[in-house]
Amino acid sequence: MQAKKTDNEVHIPDSYIKIQEIEDELNKIQGGFPNNYNGIFDELESIKQLISKIGELVLHEEKETKRKRKEILNKGEEHEVNDVFETTSRSLKFREYTYNSLFFLIHLNLEKYLTLLCKLINSYSLADSIETKHKFPKNEFCNISKYYNYLNEQILKINNITEKDIFKYKCMYTEIRDALYHRNGLTDKEYLKEWIGMRNDIVIIDKRIKITNSSLLVSYINEVEFYFRRVLTLIRAKYYSAYEQGKL
DSSP: OOOOOOTTOOOOOHHHHHHHHHHHHHHHHHOOOTTSOOOHHHHHHHHHHHHHHHHHHHHHHHHHHHHHHHHHHHHOOHHHHHHHHHHTHHHHHHHHHHHHHHHHHHHHHHHHHHHHHHHHHHHSOOTTOOOOSSOOOSSTTSOHHHHHHHHIIIIIGGGTOOHHHHOTTHHHHHHHHHHHHHSTTBOOOHHHHHHHTTOSSEEEETTEEEEOOTHHHHHHHHHHHHHHHHHHHHHHHHHHHHHHTTOO
């Protein structure tokens, strides 16, 4: 038997409950709150700290390798020289391996949280939602470009903002990732060669990309952070506007 409502009971509108749910989900994706949610900004801050620590280790390994090789060249026998050069060869690859891994980690977090934002938008459709060309991907293993297209139409386009306005070098970082991950670093993209030619932290040698300084990783993180700050602001504005207009 259902209990009767008393005069003191307050009815909470469904729209109020929904906007609180949306805010809570956005906070989880965003993170950055002390003793609370860990989201994209926490992940990126952790990677920044990791870059700093690994950078110290890379420099130490390279310094030690050069010292050992110089020492053995000055006083070692031929077989000893060969042994030392062989055993220290991995240390000279350490920079490349770790920088590539950290680059993949940044990209992984970007795609992970972009997907979560798209799922949230799809879950909380608005009363006046219009038909769009790019639907929410039916398969969560779809190419990430489908999620970008979905978010662009749902959030950026209605605010007269282009993806390039808030993620200026997305195509550069995406091509770097694809080249390193799928093609052993090989690229023939002229736009990327021109962009890399203006930097001092990444090079192309014989069509092969090589990250030479951790500043590239920090630049990528800064771009991803800026992108998510803008997108999160726009998503909140969309839902709070709908809430105030009674369309949520």
